[in-house]
Amino acid sequence: MKEARQAAEYAAAALGFSDLGVARADIPQGDTLRRWLKRGCHAGMDWLERHLPARLNPQLVLPGARSVIILTYEYPRRDARQQPGVIARYAQGEDYHKLLSAKLADLDETLSFYGGRQVCFSDSGPISERFFAAQAGIGWIGRNGLLVRRRGGSYCFLCSILTTLKLPTDSPIPNRCGKCHRCEESCPTGALHDGSCDARNCLSYWTIEARKEGEEPPPNVKKALGERMFGCDTCQEVCPWNSLPPRGEVDLRLLMPARLARATLEELEQLEGEAWKRLFARTSVRRAGEKLLHRTVRALRGNSETAFLPKLNKEKR
Ligand code: B12
Ligand code: SF4
Ligand code: SF4
Incomplete structure (x- = not known):
């Protein structure tokens, strides 16, 4: 099935993907998860x-x-947001789920031609994407828990x-974190331990996924939010492997639309219903939902008020 892999590689490059690796579907994943x-x-x-069950056994999925x-x-590396209320880099532009699904459908068609x-x-499937990416030799799982190339x-x-299809596979590569612990040391809530992220303390969780009725971030998390409105990039910003240039072209649809870059926290707090939907239309941020985003914006407004207090006190002295 060398030809099928080659065809997938050509198609993937043409669709703008920067790496393609293959692992066997039956590699045991151990007890980490x-x-x-x-x-x-x-x-x-x-x-x-x-x-x-599906995550541990791909046969249940296919x-x-x-x-x-x-x-x-690739997604943009530059932090584009001008107003307070930082959106993590991966989510600043068009909803990547939709954008990538269309590309994956093309690859599906290519592989079907070979009988697959x-x-x-x-992102949204029952599969351990970082685990298989590491097995496919694309990179290693860093101390921030992410796949680093x-x-x-x-x-x-x-x-x-x-x-x-039984495609030719790749081999894992060595972990190159070495003695570096920057991500663990810089995490504002201490959520990282031994390459694993505890979502209970992760700002990304609290700003994207914590959508249950009555779920409220604990005070230490609220305080640590800083200006983060959706997601958190801190454990990536400090990683030396991210200071190098991107690996390929960045899709311009993943850049933040001007209407969003201009919105202030005050405006976001007021937005409701249709106006809210219009501002976040077609973006990844929309997935958090109006309720969660409002809760975060309220917490950020609280933070910016308390952050302002010491300045005022200093001026009085
Ligand atoms: C749930 C989830 C989250 C949760 C939980 C985070 C977490 N660390 O698991 C929350 C909401 C907090 C989150 C946050 C983020 N996420 Co997220 N998330 C996921 C999701 C949907 C599942 C991950 C999961 O199952 N975690 C549970 C852990 C235990 O499982 P696992 O990582 O798959 O671990 C397996 C292997 O890594 C392996 N393993 C782990 N450690 C070790 C050690 C050894 C020695 C061995 C042998 C194996 C091993 O075993 C595990 C079981 O198979 C994946 C997509 C997917 N389907 O995989 C995206 C995904 C991991 N997230 C992603 C991103 C971008 C982020 C954020 C950077 C977003 C942001 N800017 O805010 C942050 C980063 C936080 C962090 N440092 O981890 C990307 C990562 C891209 C990359 N380069 O790695 C993914 C892959 C989505 C995607 N398709 O692009 N995320
Ligand atoms: S995303 Fe932020 S809060 Fe979560 S582990 Fe990384 S630095 Fe810590
Ligand atoms: S900052 Fe990067 S290189 Fe350093 S430990 Fe974390 S993942 Fe590894």
Whole structure:
């Protein structure tokens, strides 16, 4: 099936993906995920528990699956937001789920030509994308828990294709974190331990996923939010592997639309219903929903008021 892999590589490059690697679908994943769930590190993300059997056994997702193809897609590295209320880099532009699904459908078609059946995912599927990316030799799992590449670092989306084709596979590469611990040391809430992120303390969780009724961030998390409105990039910003240039072209649709870059926290707090939908139309941020975003904006407004107090006191003295 060398030809099928080659065809997928050409098609992936033409579609703007920067890496393609292949791993066997039946590699045992060990107990990391089970232990992580048992410790409660998934916070309110119950769906991760529900997905466990499928995550550990790709045959439940695609009977006859033999290979996992992992692809990477670059997103902008520059922090574009001008107003207070930072949106993580990966989510500043158009909804990547839709944008990548269309590209994956093209690859599915290419592989079908060689007799394969496929299931494709970008972020939302029951598959351990970082695990397979590391097995496919695209990079290593860093101490920030993310897939880090020698060329390109961690600022990329991972996409996965389960296929019934038996494709030539790649081998894992060595971990190059060495003695560096910058990500763990700089995490504002101490959420990182041994390459694993405890979502209960992760600002990304609290600003994107914590959508359950009555779920409120604890005071230490609220305080640590700083100006983060959606997601958190701190454990990537400090990574030396991210100081190098991007690995490929960045899709301009992933850049922040001007209407969003101009919006102030005060305006966001007032926005409701249709006006809210219009501002976040077609963006990834819309997925957090109006309620969660308002809660975060209120917390940020509280933070900016308290951050202002010491300045005032100083001026009085
Ligand atoms: C749930 C989730 C979250 C949760 C939980 C975070 C977490 N660390 O798991 C929250 C909401 C907090 C989150 C945050 C972020 N996420 Co997220 N998230 C996911 C999701 C949907 C599932 C991850 C998961 O299952 N975690 C549970 C852990 C235990 O499972 P796992 O990572 O798959 O671990 C397996 C392997 O890594 C392996 N393993 C882990 N450690 C070790 C160690 C050894 C020795 C071995 C052998 C194996 C091993 O075993 C595990 C089981 O198979 C994935 C997409 C996906 N389907 O995989 C995206 C994903 C991991 N997220 C992504 C991103 C971009 C982020 C953020 C950077 C977003 C942001 N800017 O705010 C942050 C980063 C936070 C961080 N430092 O981890 C990207 C990562 C891209 C990359 N370069 O790695 C992914 C892959 C989405 C995508 N398709 O692009 N995320
Ligand atoms: S995303 Fe932010 S809060 Fe979460 S582990 Fe990384 S630095 Fe810590
Ligand atoms: S900051 Fe350092 S320890 Fe963390 S992922 Fe990057 S190289 Fe590894």
